[in-house]
Amino acid sequence: MTEHEVLARMFEDKRGHLKSVAYRMLGSLTEAEDAVQESWLRLARTESDGIDNLGGWLTTVVGRVCLDMLRARKSRPEDSIEDHHLPDPLISFEDETDPERQVLLADSVGLALLVVLESLSPAERLSFVLHDMFAVPYEQIAPIVGRTPQTARKLASQARRRVQGQAQVSDADPHQQRRVVDAFLAAAHDGDFDELLRILDPDVVLRADAGADGMRVFRGSHAVAGLATTFQRMARLYAAHHAVVNGAAGLVNTSSDGVVRSVFAFTIVNGRITTMDLLSDPARLEGIDASAARN
Numbered sequence: 001m002t003e004h005e006v007l008a009r010m011f012e013d014k015r016g017h018l019k020s021v022a023y024r025m026l027g028s029l030t031e032a033e034d035a036v037q038e039s040w041l042r043l044a045r046t047e048s049d050g051i052d053n054l055g056g057w058l059t060t061v062v063g064r065v066c067l068d069m070l071r072a073r074k075s076r077p078e079d080s081i082e083d084h085h086l087p088d089p090l091i092s093f094e095d096e097t098d099p100e101r102q103v104l105l106a107d108s109v110g111l112a113l114l115v116v117l118e119s120l121s122p123a124e125r126l127s128f129v130l131h132d133m134f135a136v137p138y139e140q141i142a143p144i145v146g147r148t149p150q151t152a153r154k155l156a157s158q159a160r161r162r163v164q165g166q167a168q169v170s171d172a173d174p175h176q177q178r179r180v181v182d183a184f185l186a187a188a189h190d191g192d193f194d195e196l197l198r199i200l201d202p203d204v205v206l207r208a209d210a211g212a213d214g215m216r217v218f219r220g221s222h223a224v225a226g227l228a229t230t231f232q233r234m235a236r237l238y239a240a241h242h243a244v245v246n247g248a249a250g251l252v253n254t255s256s257d258g259v260v261r262s263v264f265a266f267t268i269v270n271g272r273i274t275t276m277d278l279l280s281d282p283a284r285l286e287g288i289d290a291s292a293a294r295n
Helices: 003-026 029-044 054-072 099-106 111-118 122-134 138-145 149-166 174-190 193-199 221-225 228-237
Strands: 200-209 215-219 239-245 248-254 260-269 272-279
Touching: 003 029, 003 054, 003 122, 029 054, 054 122, 054 138, 111 122, 111 149, 111 260, 111 272, 122 138, 122 149, 138 149, 174 193, 174 228, 174 239, 174 248, 174 260, 174 272, 193 200, 193 221, 193 228, 200 221, 215 221, 239 260
Parallel strands: 200 272
Antiparallel strands: 200 215, 239 248, 248 260, 260 272
16 A cells, blocks of 8 residues: 555544544534544645654644634624524434444533533633543643643633533433433323423423524423423324434434434433423434434
């Protein structure tokens, strides 16, 4: 093989990891792929003989690319997530065979956490993701954000406090998660307000993203249970399929012709639903293949 072919093969070995980094940075699978491709172009233009640690070098490069992409996004208020859109969900119906997809799924984080990451500044997000999720030293993060290592540490600490205050992690038992989702489905089908109240945490948050105007956010069990008739209409109109969404229990709703109409991601803590993320934006659901879905 030529030197270029060897380099390309080495890059492909790192592709899954790089896409995982980029996805956590950007919350978009398409943009993550673009960032990974840009990192390959930069590698191809670089004298690889001078790179001692290719994995570390590529992680730094894809981080820098993602930071530039975040900074290029339209300015949004950092104190409100209502103006944002939900990140792209990672959905699995059964065992995945694609190696790159396996890395993403195995290394996935909850959709609720990604929503919180959307509210961080680009520098905070990069510092937190690279250090806390991928163990990149602050000394390597500092030149990416153009700050000192001490400032990079402070940025990550600020992000960590925000994440710990807002993002919950689902109960570990997947069977318990599914039982709660089944109970939600039954209550939704019946439009049962009281049963929904029992299943929902008193401080539950529902984020609904239908595209265009960003998210609508409903807070509190009474507000969310008050959508019982909406849930009932969805439950009776569409077929609900159990799925794993970003590592936790979720639902994919399809119409009679198999088209994906919505995706639900749940965070379940102590047997109650604490967050529900509902994506129903047709443009973003278009690429989801539900042919492997099972009830």
